[in-house]
Amino acid sequence: MTRAQALLLGFALLGLGAGGYGLFRASGLEGFSPGIAASALVLLLVLGWTGTYLARVVTGRMTFSEQRRIYRKTYDALTTAELQARFDALPAEDQARLLAELEGNTRDATAADATTAVDATTAADPPTAADATTP
Numbered sequence: 001m002t003r004a005q006a007l008l009l010g011f012a013l014l015g016l017g018a019g020g021y022g023l024f025r026a027s028g029l030e031g032f033s034p035g036i037a038a039s040a041l042v043l044l045l046v047l048g049w050t051g052t053y054l055a056r057v058v059t060g061r062m063t064f065s066e067q068r069r070i071y072r073k074t075y076d077a078l079t080t081a082e083l084q085a086r087f088d089a090l091p092a093e094d095q096a097r098l099l100a101e102l103e104g105n106t107r108d109a110t111a112a113d114a115t116t117a118v119d120a121t122t123a124a125d126p127p128t129a130a131d132a133t134t135p
Contacts, residue, residue, distance in 0.1 A: 017038070020037075020038070020041075024037060
């Protein structure tokens with residue numbers, strides 16, 4: 001919302017209040033206080049706004065969450081494009097070396113995961129006396 005739109009909204013609400021006061025007086029409700037009617041209207045508006053806010057919180061459609069999601073998607077796309085451009089600019093030998101390094105790191109990580117899984121199984125199932133006598 002721009003500053004001009006906020007000012008226009010403020011003036012519209014001011015005019016709405018003045019018009020409501022005129023209608024309140026014209027309808028012959030002199031025994032009731034316009035202040036009580038205005039307070040009831042403000043209470044309804046605040047409850048309505050709070051309800052919409054809570055609905056946005058529960059569904060995760062809040063402004064900050066949306067902005068962060070869009071930023072992260074854009075950042076990931078730019079980073080990927082930049083890394084791809086840098087990789088494409090490298091000589092073929094360097095590209096092959098990097099790919100071999102990455103492949104080796106992937107194998108090392110897979111082997112480490114397998115070792116961790118074996119260690120976890122043996123820790124959960126300690127050897128028994130029968131295991132010691134088995135050839």
